[in-house]
Amino acid sequence: MRVLFPLGILLLLTIWFNPASNAHAATSAEIPTEGGTWTNPTITIVITPVSNMPWFKASYTYDVNYAIARWAKSIIVYTDAYGSYYLRKLSFVTCVSGVNDTLCGTPDIRVQFIQSFGSESAGLGLTSVRIQQNSGIFAAPTTTTLATYDPTNTTQLTDTDMINIASHEFGHALGLNHATVSVTGDGTFELMFLSYGQAVGNPRNSLESPSTLDMYALANIYDWVSNPSGFSGTGHSATIYSLPPGIAYASEYPYAEQIQSLQNSINQMRLEILIVAVVAGLLLAVALALGILMARKKHVQAQTESWQIVVPPAPAEVFSFLLLR
Numbered sequence: 226m227r228v229l230f231p232l233g234i235l236l237l238l239t240i241w242f243n244p245a246s247n248a249h250a251a252t253s254a255e256i257p258t259e260g261g262t263w264t265n266p267t268i269t270i271v272i273t274p275v276s277n278m279p280w281f282k283a284s285y286t287y288d289v290n291y292a293i294a295r296w297a298k299s300i301i302v303y304t305d306a307y308g309s310y311y312l313r314k315l316s317f318v319t320c321v322s323g324v325n326d327t328l329c330g331t332p333d334i335r336v337q338f339i340q341s342f343g344s345e346s347a348g349l350g351l352t353s354v355r356i357q358q359n360s361g362i363f364a365a366p367t368t369t370t371l372a373t374y375d376p377t378n379t380t381q382l383t384d385t386d387m388i389n390i391a392s393h394e395f396g397h398a399l400g401l402n403h404a405t406v407s408v409t410g411d412g413t414f415e416l417m418f419l420s421y422g423q424a425v426g427n428p429r430n431s432l433e434s435p436s437t438l439d440m441y442a443l444a445n446i447y448d449w450v451s452n453p454s455g456f457s458g459t460g461h462s463a464t465i466y467s468l469p470p471g472i473a474y475a476s477e478y479p480y481a482e483q484i485q486s487l488q489n490s491i492n493q494m495r496l497e498i499l500i501v502a503v504v505a506g507l508l509l510a511v512a513l514a515l516g517i518l519m520a521r522k523k524h525v526q527a528q529t530e531s532w533q534i535v536v537p538p539a540p541a542e543v544f545s546f547l548l549l550r
């Protein structure tokens with residue numbers, strides 16, 4: 226009991242101190258904004274694909290569209306957990322140049338592609354925003370340029386890479402600058418960190434999602450959306466945000482992806498259980514076979530010994546007796 230008591234105190238201290246250290250990790254991450262906002266909750270984007278170029282894949286157009294759609298899905302996940310429901314009023318209308326760009330009119334954001342930014346740059350994407358003087362309002366168009374090859378122009382982006390880079394650039398187009406940390410509190414990549422945390426072209430790369438920190442800053446940039454009369458006056462000037470204590474620092478993956486990743490871990494667990502069962506079965510079979518072999522060996526030995534005992538005495542004596550007669 227005397228040993229258990231200090232142990233109990235130690236355990237309690239560990240429990241008390243853990244949330245404190247987590248909260249500290251959460252507050253150390255910061256994200257500045259660019260000091261601009263769009264003044265219409267419907268934000269329009271025109272993607273201009275490249276035709277007849279070997280460095281361009283048609284799927285990249287879909288990837289950019291998908292990246293923008295995932296932002297809306299992450300907003301649903303964030304607002305379900307932490308409020309700021311007005312963020313759901315933001316809608317992103319994506320058009321493809323030469324297909325349906327008339328639907329987007331004069332777009333807020335234009336997305337174009339280049340083969341590579343070149344070895345002078347470390348970049349994979351570039352977004353240029355213009356802010357109307359002293360107004361905190363974006364002037365259209367914001368232009369986003371996406372590379373399809375790494376800066377050395379040797380490795381082509383996978384579709385996952387393109388979705389990740391386009392998501393990051395769209396974060397800029399919405400008004401976010403770069404987050405100060407590369408990994409969130411749940412161990413996933415911070416989408417808005419300056420550099421891409423994964424190796425371009427690796428087929429095992431994972432999708433990245435905006436973090437709660439990115440969403441928290443976004444909720445501040447677009448707080449005017451909660452006003453029924455819409456935007457008026459000026460937007461917020463560039464501000465540095467960090468998460469308040471009540472919000473855990475994590476990536477906000479769309480629900481469908483969360484379910485898929487749970488399903489994957491269940492399948493992984495099932496596979497591991499199956500492997501353990503097969504190995505245990507094999508070990509049992511080997512043990513049984515060894516047992517049978519040992520038992521047989523003993524049986525043969527016992528038979529040999531009893532046969533030796535039964536052997537009659539050497540016939541030599543009988544023979545000599547006969548000769549003596």
Ligand SMILES: [Zn+2]
Binds near residue numbers: 397403418419
């Ligand atoms: Zn960036």
